[in-house]
Amino acid sequence: MSYTVDxxxxxxxxxxxxxxxxxxxxxxxxxxxxVWGRTWIFAGHASEVAKPGDYKTFNIGQQAMIMVxxxxxxxxxxxxxxxxxxxxxxxxxxSGCAKAFRCPYHAWTFKTDGTLLATPPTxxxxxxxxxxxxxxxxxxxxxxxxxxxxxxxxxLDANAPAMQPFFGDSLSSIDNMVDRSPESELEIAxxxxxxxxxxNWKSFVENLNDNMHPMATHQAAIEACQGYANDLPEGSPxxxxxxxxxxxxxxxxxxxxxxxxxxxxxxxYSGNSVSIHSAYPPVPDYVAAMESAHGEDKTxxxxxxxxxxxxxxxxLTIKGAIQSIRVIRPISVNCTDIETYTxxxxxxxxxxxxxxxxxxxxxxxxxxxxxxxxxxxxxxVQAGLQGMGNDWVSLxxxxxxxxxxxxxxxxxxGSSELPFRNQYKYWLQWMTDTQPLxxxx
Ligand code: FES
Ligand SMILES: [Fe+2]
Numbered sequence: 371m372s373y374t375v376d377x378x379x380x381x382x383x384x385x386x387x388x389x390x391x392x393x394x395x396x397x398x399x400x401x402x403x404x405v406w407g408r409t410w411i412f413a414g415h416a417s418e419v420a421k422p423g424d425y426k427t428f429n430i431g432q433q434a435m436i437m438v439x440x441x442x443x444x445x446x447x448x449x450x451x452x453x454x455x456x457x458x459x460x461x462x463x464x465s466g467c468a469k470a471f472r473c474p475y476h477a478w479t480f481k482t483d484g485t486l487l488a489t490p491p492t493x494x495x496x497x498x499x500x501x502x503x504x505x506x507x508x509x510x511x512x513x514x515x516x517x518x519x520x521x522x523x524x525x526l527d528a529n530a531p532a533m534q535p536f537f538g539d540s541l542s543s544i545d546n547m548v549d550r551s552p553e554s555e556l557e558i559a560x561x562x563x564x565x566x567x568x569x570n571w572k573s574f575v576e577n578l579n580d581n582m583h584p585m586a587t588h589q590a591a592i593e594a595c596q597g598y599a600n601d602l603p604e605g606s607p608x609x610x611x612x613x614x615x616x617x618x619x620x621x622x623x624x625x626x627x628x629x630x631x632x633x634x635x636x637x638x639y640s641g642n643s644v645s646i647h648s649a650y651p652p653v654p655d656y657v658a659a660m661e662s663a664h665g666e667d668k669t670x671x672x673x674x675x676x677x678x679x680x681x682x683x684x685x686l687t688i689k690g691a692i693q694s695i696r697v698i699r700p701i702s703v704n705c706t707d708i709e710t711y712t713x714x715x716x717x718x719x720x721x722x723x724x725x726x727x728x729x730x731x732x733x734x735x736x737x738x739x740x741x742x743x744x745x746x747x748x749x750x751v752q753a754g755l756q757g758m759g760n761d762w763v764s765l766x767x768x769x770x771x772x773x774x775x776x777x778x779x780x781x782x783x784g785s786s787e788l789p790f791r792n793q794y795k796y797w798l799q800w801m802t803d804t805q806p807l808x809x810x811x
Contacts, residue, residue: 373400375802382798385766385791389755392570392763398703402431405684405800407807408527409635410536412686412697413437413448415711416520417557418465423482426465427451430526430685431700435512436461437522438468440483446517448524449484449509460509471509484509513811519548520556521686528808539779540637543680547690549672552663552717556693559723563710565736569748571684571700574708575793577744578679578687579640581625581784582767584618587747591739592619608651614729617646618740628678628784632792636683640784645678647691655719663717683793693726696734704752710734765790 373396381388381397390397411430414437418426425438434451453460453473460471460480470487472479479488486507501507514525516533521544523533534541548556567574577583585592595615599608628645632638641647660669676691688695693715699707712726733740755763768786775781782788 373397375804378801379798382794385769385787386762386764387794389761389763392572392752392755393703395703398570398700400801401797402433402700403807404803405797406431406526406700408525408530408800408803409684410514410516410523410525410530410533410682411684412682413515413522413524415556415558415713416446416517416522419446421467423467423469424465425461425468425471425482427461427463429699430524433526434459435524436471436509438482441469441481442483446515446522447482447484448512448515448522450512452510453478454486454507454509478507480509484511510810513807513809519544526807526809528811529805536635537637537682538633538635539777540633540639540680540682543639543677543688543690546672546675546677547688547693547713549664549668550660550690550693550718551715552659554663555716556713557716558711559714559726560712563730563735565708565710565734565741565745566701567706567708567745567748568704569706569745569752570704571698571706572793573748573751574698574706575681575684575687576790577748578681579630579638579789581628581630581640581678582622583747584620584625585622587743588618588740591615591743594739595619610725610728611732613650614725614732615740617649620646622785626784630782630784630786630788632780632782632789634778634796636793636796637681638683638789638792639677639680640789641676641678642781645676645691647676647678647689650691650725653719653721653725656715656722659717659719681789683796689729692729693722694730694734765794 381391413428414426419437419439422439422441422444425436428435435448436451437446437448439446451459451461455473455476455478458473458475460473468482470479470481477490478486481487486502489502512524512526513528514530516523518541548554595612596619599612628641630638630640631642679687679689681687685698686695693713695711697709699709701707710730712730714723732738735741765787768783768788771786772780772782772788780788
């Protein structure tokens, strides 16, 4: 079947959405075009392509892409990973450093700025119409590429609004994460931890700011942590595992107090004045390095902002307070890859990176006792939504209590489903916009 605008409008109500939004293959295909095709998608961090010729591949739904630092200009470009000859995927999945990209099929070779460098010698090209200097034979660049403090985003639609207005004030969370470095610079440490989730991409995105699930979904992990802490000899220092895992067991009231701030275009964060990251013990050498770099007042301001997850809808979520990000890569309607990256704060003692890595292992990795709980419920949501008994998914918590502000943001209690209602408001706007994408700038 082909969905009309009218059909799609009927799937989203102010406080509920139809289950097809998570389970229907045609909706997924439309999302990849209309939502992922015209919003700003996270490509990677500049430190992943630190040297000229460094590249990495990634996908935006079905679109295979390459991010590369050009050898001549040193600027970062993003191209469709498709040879301009017969369309073969030019670069195999992964990362590396290239002098040029040579296609495995007939050896057409491209410079790191996407221009066609060479084709094999042949006597048969005369009078064929093939003109090596013709830009039609270059790699096709993503319509728009921009970089905010090292975070590189792309947009496949030349008609889409620019990056900074699209993200608006939500960029303050990236600012806080970068400002936590004494040198105001981040660097990805280690590779990517890629974790396949058998669920629709939106189940993951919605869970990020679902403050009413930890105490239920993660009950076993919380009890294990509490048991471990209780068995420690009296007077023992609090192990870092306990200071990281313990706050997941906070009360409903605590998570309610974490509140939500949402922005136009689906972005949001939770943990405005207090979050599960607020009470980490200070690392004295780090505090000293920050105060020497930024001064005492600014350092206090930076540390007082310990937000939980900030969502850059639809593809990126960051945790500034622990220097970890997760990237959403949809594969199909019921399959999503989640990529976790950890960051070194340049100029900070190594203990800070060790804490970030510990957090990643404890909470986000496939062997985590927290992330595996979430995966189980995502899979159960996907399985349950296949059932016909009830067509609707509820988003009603605290509806009517949201507070709109003059700066364009809206706030709500931590128990509110405001972030989900906000996401679907913009999802519906994009999904009912039938204008084709303008692929080339
Ligand atoms: S498809 Fe790439 S050189 Fe022929
Ligand atoms: Fe969770």
